[in-house]
Amino acid sequence: MIEGLRHILFPEVCVACHRLLDAGDQLLCPDCLAEFNPFPGADAGSSALHRVVREHFGPKAAPAFAWCLYPYRHAGRLHDAMHALKYEGIYPLGALLGRKLGELVGSSPCTFDAIVAVPLHPLKKIERSYNQSHKIAEGVAGVLGLPVLEKVVERHRYTGSQTGLTSTARRKNVQDAFRPGKATCPPCVLLVDDVVTTGATMVAAAKALRDSGALSVAFAAVALTEKE
Ligand SMILES: [Zn+2]
Structure with missing residues (x-):
């Protein structure tokens, strides 16, 4: 009633x-x-994400392991949902999508010491009041029973939006945007982001994590932009 x-x-x-x-x-x-039409199985999402990173940054930048839930287009319901998560304050959606991503990661035998979200620049976090990738990471961490570490990597350069930039411009835009944080990173971590286009952001954040002590950085993203 x-x-x-x-x-x-x-x-x-x-x-x-x-x-x-x-x-x-x-x-x-x-x-x-x-x-939303998920990738047909963990392997399909994994190879799609691996392929995009290899194409843009070469085999050395490819993550140890990778997971991705959905192919992404710049229109449609998934786009509307990701927009709501990022710009409309609907942050509980991050935990929901994160739980789905966590279930996908959990279906593999891989284990990690901790989860790390791609950080926002502190000014952007004030602007937006939360980091959508951190909300997703919390959902992943809840399923896997792991902590989300916040101090192992930081974004010290304020970068404009990546939207509409070419692959080279994306790389330049985020290169050196991240640096190791105050805490040492454990050896084996899962880096989480919302939408991957060329992988520039994740590759740059992973480099900072390795500089912070990580030996292996795996990638998990909710969505991967399809070539249009
Ligand atoms: Zn609906």
Whole structure:
């Protein structure tokens, strides 16, 4: 009764299509989730992410292991959901997508010491009030039962948006944007981000993590931009 009244007074809508959610659905409706169209299995997402990083940065930059949930286009329901997560304050969506990503990572035999989110520059964090990748990392960490480490890498250079930049410009934009943080990084970590386009950000953050003590850095991203 109270739950029914709450639904009438504060109807919950899907963050991507804004239709009313059924009781039991969280943040996203089943139609939108179906339209997200995940990679068909962990191997497909993994090879797609590996391939993109190798193409742009060569085999040496390729991560030890990689996971990715969805191919990403600059239109459609997944785009709307990621926009809501990043710019509209719908941060609980990060934990939800992070749990899905954590289940994918957890289906492999790989183990890690900790999870690390790609950090935002402190000014951008103030601007946005939260780091969407950290929200995703918390979801991943919850499933895997691991801590999220915040002080092992920091973003010390304020970089503009990567959107619309060429591969070379992306690399220049984030090169040296990260440096080791105050804490030493454990040997084996999983680096988490929201959307990967060329991998420039993750490659640059992984380098700082290795400078901070990591021996192996694996990548996990919610989505990977498809070539258009
Ligand atoms: Zn929807």
